[in-house]
Amino acid sequence: MADISTVETTLTVPDGVELYTKRWKPTGTASSLLVFVHGFSDHCNAYGDLFPTFARKGIEVVSFDQRGWGRTSPSRPDHGQTGPTSLVISDIASVIESVLPSPVPVFLMGHSMGGGEVLTFVDRGPPAILSQIRGFLVEAPFIAFHPSTQPTWIKVAVGRLAGKLLPRFQLTNTIEPTLLSRDPQVQKDYVEDALCHDTGSLEGLAALIERAEDLASGKVSVHEGRGEGGKTRLWVSHGTADGVCDFDGTKKFVERTKLEDLTFKIYEGWYHKLHAEPGKDRETFAEDVTNWILERRDPETTAKPML
Known part of the structure; x- marks a missing residue:
């Protein structure tokens, strides 16, 4: 098994915020480069052996803790302060831009909230950056709540109003650990990880829900011609027993997405963290x-x- 190396640093984005970033590098020359976007109440060091595994296969991984999360925002007042979707898109663009130009093909992948952000990025991201991305991948993307966790329309409406009046007000939105994985150790690790703090700002939560609704309604969609060489290559994955993000919501999204290179990988009986x-x-x-x-x-x- 090939050895790998890791590099931790920070990336200063246009508004002066420093994003914590990390690279998992193969010992030899990488064949591809993957930029990865993590999910809600998550951070880039919480993906176990996934990124080292990619690196051992020759795929260099670059990931970062989104603003409001992980080592980018370790202080309680900054927890969940992700900002509006425009800022989320800008941060992702900054991270990708930091690895360009690349001597090897660049791919973009996101999990859960990050998966929804990646799909939104395909639609709304800067064309000059999109044109340098070979392919897009999403794992259990947040397109719809699972029915058991779906908030009422009243809660959503009140939350949106409150988000406009008190955008930085923080709210705890606890994810049930037993829904994340069938592995009890993964559930335990999540509960004990202080960087998985379950805290969102009203502005950030409202933007998160709006992105999902836009993807579910077709207001935001993935079209041909968005990636490198005028081709949009997309890999979508979801577990049928996901109790956090709804499998059927993803399935409906895929069914109306028309691409020449589209893969929908279904994992029967799997939970939310496929990795x-x-x-x-x-x-x-x-x-x-x-x-x-x-x-x-x-x-x-x-x-x-x-x-």
């Missing part, structure tokens, strides 16, 4: 992602749709 499911499952997930990326090192590669 942290028990036993061999997490290895299967990492292998599926790796294969999809490596198969697209050649810009002319276009796989048949898998729906």
Whole structure:
């Protein structure tokens, strides 16, 4: 098994905020580069062996703690202060821009909240940056709440109003650990991780819900011609037993997305953190992602749709 190296640093974005970033680098020359966007109440060091596994396969990973989360915002007053969607998009663009130009193909991937952000980025991101991304991947993207966690429309409406009046007001939105993975150790690790603080600002939570609604309604969508070479290559994955982000919401999104290179990978009976499911499952997930990326090192590669 090849050794890897890691590099931690910060990236100063246009408004002066310093984003904590980390790289997982192969020992030899990387064949591809993956920029990864984490989810709600999450941070880039909470993905277990996923990124080291990619690096051992020759895929360099660059990830960061979004503003409001992890080591970017360790102080309680800054927890969940993600800002509006325009700022989220700008931060993702800054991280991608920091690795450009790249001698190897660049891919963009997001999990949960980060998956919804990646899909939104495909629609609203800067064309000059999108045109340098070989492919996009999302894991259990937040397009719709699972029915068991769906807030009432009254709560959403009140939250939006409050978000405009008190944007920085913080609210705890606890994710039930048993819904994240079938692995009890993963559940325990989540509870004990102080950087997974379950705290969002009203402005950030309102933007999160609005992004999901826009994706679910088709107001925001993924079109052909957004990626490198005028092709949008998209890999979507979701577990059917996800109790956090609704599988059916993702399925409906995929069904109305028309791309030449579109893969929808369904994991029967899996929970929310596909990368942290028990036993061999997490290895299967990492292998599926790796294969999809490596198969697209050649810009002319276009796989048949898998729906």
